[in-house]
Amino acid sequence: MNVLSYVTCVAVLLTSFSSFAEPSSEHSGKASKHSALALSHGVAGSTKVASAAVAVPLVVTGSVALSAGAASVELGEGLSKVASSKASNVNKAQNLELEITEITITAERSPAEAMKKNQ
Amino acid sequence: MRKLIVIFILSLITSHAIAGSNQATESKFKPEEIAAFAKGVEKYAAKQGARAFIISRIGQPQSKLPKGIEFTHTAIAVYSEITLNNGEKAKGYAIHNLYQDAKNSNKSALITDYPVDFFWGAHELKAGIIIPTPELQQKIIDVIASGKNKALHNSKYSLIANPFNNMYQNCTEHTLNIINAAIYQTTDMRQLKANTKAYFAPQRVHVSRFKLSLGSVFADGVTTKDHKGKVKTASFGSIAKYLQSYQLASVPFVFKA
Numbered sequence: 001m002n003v004l005s006y007v008t009c010v011a012v013l014l015t016s017f018s019s020f021a022e023p024s025s026e027h028s029g030k031a032s033k034h035s036a037l038a039l040s041h042g043v044a045g046s047t048k049v050a051s052a053a054v055a056v057p058l059v060v061t062g063s064v065a066l067s068a069g070a071a072s073v074e075l076g077e078g079l080s081k082v083a084s085s086k087a088s089n090v091n092k093a094q095n096l097e098l099e100i101t102e103i104t105i106t107a108e109r110s111p112a113e114a115m116k117k118n119q
Numbered sequence: 120m121r122k123l124i125v126i127f128i129l130s131l132i133t134s135h136a137i138a139g140s141n142q143a144t145e146s147k148f149k150p151e152e153i154a155a156f157a158k159g160v161e162k163y164a165a166k167q168g169a170r171a172f173i174i175s176r177i178g179q180p181q182s183k184l185p186k187g188i189e190f191t192h193t194a195i196a197v198y199s200e201i202t203l204n205n206g207e208k209a210k211g212y213a214i215h216n217l218y219q220d221a222k223n224s225n226k227s228a229l230i231t232d233y234p235v236d237f238f239w240g241a242h243e244l245k246a247g248i249i250i251p252t253p254e255l256q257q258k259i260i261d262v263i264a265s266g267k268n269k270a271l272h273n274s275k276y277s278l279i280a281n282p283f284n285n286m287y288q289n290c291t292e293h294t295l296n297i298i299n300a301a302i303y304q305t306t307d308m309r310q311l312k313a314n315t316k317a318y319f320a321p322q323r324v325h326v327s328r329f330k331l332s333l334g335s336v337f338a339d340g341v342t343t344k345d346h347k348g349k350v351k352t353a354s355f356g357s358i359a360k361y362l363q364s365y366q367l368a369s370v371p372f373v374f375k376a
Contacts, residue, residue, distance in 0.1 A: 033146075033239060037150045052213070054201070055199040055231060097168060103203070105201055105209065105211060105235070107230075
């Protein structure tokens with residue numbers, strides 16, 4: 001195989017692979033996202049950017065949101081109702097509009113939080 | 120001379136750092152655009168009453184993706200009570216991902232992030248959404264809340280992992296494992312893979328096997344070792360078809376800015 005054919009082959013390979021891969025990321029840029037969000041003007045509908053510490057899945061039964069996995073008789077009954085409910089109750093649960101915070105939440109720490117962690 | 124050309128080409132290949140599902144740190148959109156879009160996705164899902172749903176994003180121009188593949192990363196969003204670092208509590212979606220390790224492309228980790236993080240590196244502000252039935256949503260939540268999703272994780276990463284075995288895993292296969300663990304109420308991987316083989320039709324990857332095999336020699340995180348014959352992998356579209364065919368989800372929705 002001559003040199004030009006070889007180069008062409010590998011160039012085609014390279015192009016094929018980059019077609020369905022996402023760009024690689026570096027940890028060094030991580031701290032900029034929180035700052036960029038906090039500094040940006042007019043973050044739509046949000047006056048606040050906050051870092052998350054932990055997230056617990058919520059189960060919504062009727063009009064009450066309960067933490068999934070919490071040990072209580074009332075929660076157990078609620079969960080079993082959701083799991084085995086009949087079609088009409090299922091539809092009600094599905095159509096219940098859920099509350100969403102206006103805060104922009106990110107997994108990243110703010111620069112101040114990152115400094116505390118690194119001390 | 121030929122050796123010099125090979126070295127030059129290899130240096131080009133490694134500099135392109137072939138990667139699959141990643142936590143993005145750079146964005147082509149303004150922060151406020153991403154924040155508004157991410158909040159829009161959350162509110163759309165919340166309006167449907169979705170307590171758990173499959174969510175996807177696109178990290179490359181659609182024109183560059185192989186035929187049949189519309190999204191490049193898939194995960195599960197779960198409606199949650201989120202405790203912020205200042206102690207405040209808020210309600211929203213936490214997203215449970217399998218991300219490729221930034222320093223070792225052959226490995227992955229399970230990472231929880233939030234919609235603005237998820238869409239930070241998107242090429243287009245476009246979200247794929249599949250909302251399972253309420254019963255399946257509850258079972259998916261149980262798998263994640265109980266930590267069983269971790270038992271379903273295989274950290275050996277391949278961008279084009281075969282969902283019919285557990286040799287390697289990508290984000291979409293892990294998502295499918297969680298769904299099937301919820302359906303079949305088991306984390307027994309042999310059973311899950313047998314059921315996947317019986318009922319799930321993966322997406323054919325329309326790139327020649329020769330290219331994939333040769334490319335895997337140079338690129339980390341890509342292998343064909345787990346495939347026999349045509350290369351097929353799990354995708355957002357194939358998961359949507361799977362759930363719809365068994366009446367376990369409604370028609371998928373594409374949310375755009």
